Amino acid sequence: MNLNEQLQAGRARLGELTDEELILKVQEGQNQAYDILVGRYKNRLYAYLFRLLGNESEAEEFAQETFVRAYMHADKYRTVAKFSTWLYTIATNLVRNRIRNIKRRPKMISIWSDDQGGDEGRWVEIKDEGPSPEDTMDRKKLNELIQEAIGRIPSKYRPSFVLREINGLSYEEISAATGLKLGTVRSRINRGRTHFKKAVTPLLGRDIRFKEM
Amino acid sequence: MRCKKARECWLMNRDGLLGESGRVRLQQHLEDCPECASEVNGMEACLSMLESLPEPEMSENFEWNIKRRIALEKTAVMRQRAGSDLSGRWGISFVSGAAAMLVIALAGAWFLLRETGPSPSRTGDQASYRTVTVPAERPNYNINYTNTGYPTGIKMVSDDMFNAAPGDGGARQMPFSMESERRVEYLVKENALLREYLEYYKRENIYLKKLLLQNSSKR
Numbered sequence: 001m002n003l004n005e006q007l008q009a010g011r012a013r014l015g016e017l018t019d020e021e022l023i024l025k026v027q028e029g030q031n032q033a034y035d036i037l038v039g040r041y042k043n044r045l046y047a048y049l050f051r052l053l054g055n056e057s058e059a060e061e062f063a064q065e066t067f068v069r070a071y072m073h074a075d076k077y078r079t080v081a082k083f084s085t086w087l088y089t090i091a092t093n094l095v096r097n098r099i100r101n102i103k104r105r106p107k108m109i110s111i112w113s114d115d116q117g118g119d120e121g122r123w124v125e126i127k128d129e130g131p132s133p134e135d136t137m138d139r140k141k142l143n144e145l146i147q148e149a150i151g152r153i154p155s156k157y158r159p160s161f162v163l164r165e166i167n168g169l170s171y172e173e174i175s176a177a178t179g180l181k182l183g184t185v186r187s188r189i190n191r192g193r194t195h196f197k198k199a200v201t202p203l204l205g206r207d208i209r210f211k212e213m
Numbered sequence: 214m215r216c217k218k219a220r221e222c223w224l225m226n227r228d229g230l231l232g233e234s235g236r237v238r239l240q241q242h243l244e245d246c247p248e249c250a251s252e253v254n255g256m257e258a259c260l261s262m263l264e265s266l267p268e269p270e271m272s273e274n275f276e277w278n279i280k281r282r283i284a285l286e287k288t289a290v291m292r293q294r295a296g297s298d299l300s301g302r303w304g305i306s307f308v309s310g311a312a313a314m315l316v317i318a319l320a321g322a323w324f325l326l327r328e329t330g331p332s333p334s335r336t337g338d339q340a341s342y343r344t345v346t347v348p349a350e351r352p353n354y355n356i357n358y359t360n361t362g363y364p365t366g367i368k369m370v371s372d373d374m375f376n377a378a379p380g381d382g383g384a385r386q387m388p389f390s391m392e393s394e395r396r397v398e399y400l401v402k403e404n405a406l407l408r409e410y411l412e413y414y415k416r417e418n419i420y421l422k423k424l425l426l427q428n429s430s431k432r
Binding site: 035038039042045046047051056059061062064065067068071072142143146158165166171189190193196198200201 | 224255259260262263267272276277280282287290
């Protein structure tokens with residue numbers, strides 16, 4: 001077996017390990033294990049950050065920063081929490097710090113500004129384009145509008161909402177990732193849903209056919 | 214079941230947190246209350262839009278960038294550690310060395326003041342210069358400096374150490390790496406030589422000032 005085959009075999013063996021086993025390997029100094037973890041979580045983490053931030057380049061920057069921090073502080077990871085939860089915790093804290101910094105800056109127009117007025121005018125304009133947006137808008141435009149609606153959810157509720165609705169994390173995992181109590185997580189998710197519905201309903205128009213329960 | 218409670222239960226049901234009996238009661242309420250049915254259907258439609266969202270695409274060099282940044286971080290950490298080690302190791306040596314030099318300089322200055330008395334004022338008290346004995350001839354002060362910073366005209370103890378051949382029984386050692394007793398001995402000798410050297414300079418200074426006075430009186 002040549003060196004390349006040996007490396008591939010080693011990688012395949014690592015690929016069979018769980019996240020928690022892999023991060024323990026990283027703690028032992030096996031960098032290949034971290035490559036596998038990055039491969040497993042890059043899409044999910046990037047999607048989470050993109051839904052939170054609404055900006056592709058910024059989401060990528062934050063996702064990279066999250067992975068770098070996770071690697072640099074791998075020795076601090078304890079197996080009591082799931083690796084994914086730990087990763088989301090780092091990412092959520094990064095976003096939280098970013099929100100704080102933006103809020104400190106005066107008169108900045110940003111996706112985190114929740115109640116800055118003038119929302120109705122913009123939404124009405126979209127609504128005037130046609131009775132059924134799905135008929136008149138292409139999918140890309142609709143996705144952009146959904147993203148915009150997510151951006152209209154107050155920053156307080158958005159991480160919990162996105163982690164639940166898009167990333168599909170359990171309440172317990174969200175609680176661990178955000179550092180909130182279970183009751184608070186549930187309340188924030190529900191409030192996030194309500195805000196999202198308020199933001200997205202004008203897009204749907206009157207002719208939307210609601211799904212049967 | 215009240216409407217508010219029913220809507221809460223619907224959300225719980227969506228997350229799989231509602232029991233069987235609760236589900237039955239919710240279903241019953243929604244059948245009886247068209248307002249709640251409309252509300253929850255609207256919510257379901259909105260949230261289902263999220264399920265169909267496509268995965269955002271990241272750049273191709275995403276993983277490479279992570280590796281690059283990790284390498285940079287590691288380098289920064291290593292530099293930081295190396296810096297703190299150096300400052301810890303050399304900091305004490307540097308402070309003690311500087312303190313020793315200061316003490317020697319102060320001692321030298323004290324000896325000079327004690328032996329020569331106050332120097333003439335720099336503000337132009339010409340009478341004080343006339344009382345000074347001027348050397349008959351200007352001394353030869355074509356001074357060349359050695360690598361120790363001392364003039365070749367005066368042989369310094371440290372010259373021997375710097376100029377000695379390698380393997381010369383530790384003669385190339387710097388003064389501060391010597392045993393303390395020998396170091397003190399060397400420094401005392403060197404201090405005496407420096408005082409002598411300063412004497413020469415003072416006399417040169419007096420001689421030059423005298424010349425200046427003579428030239429200005431001729432004009």
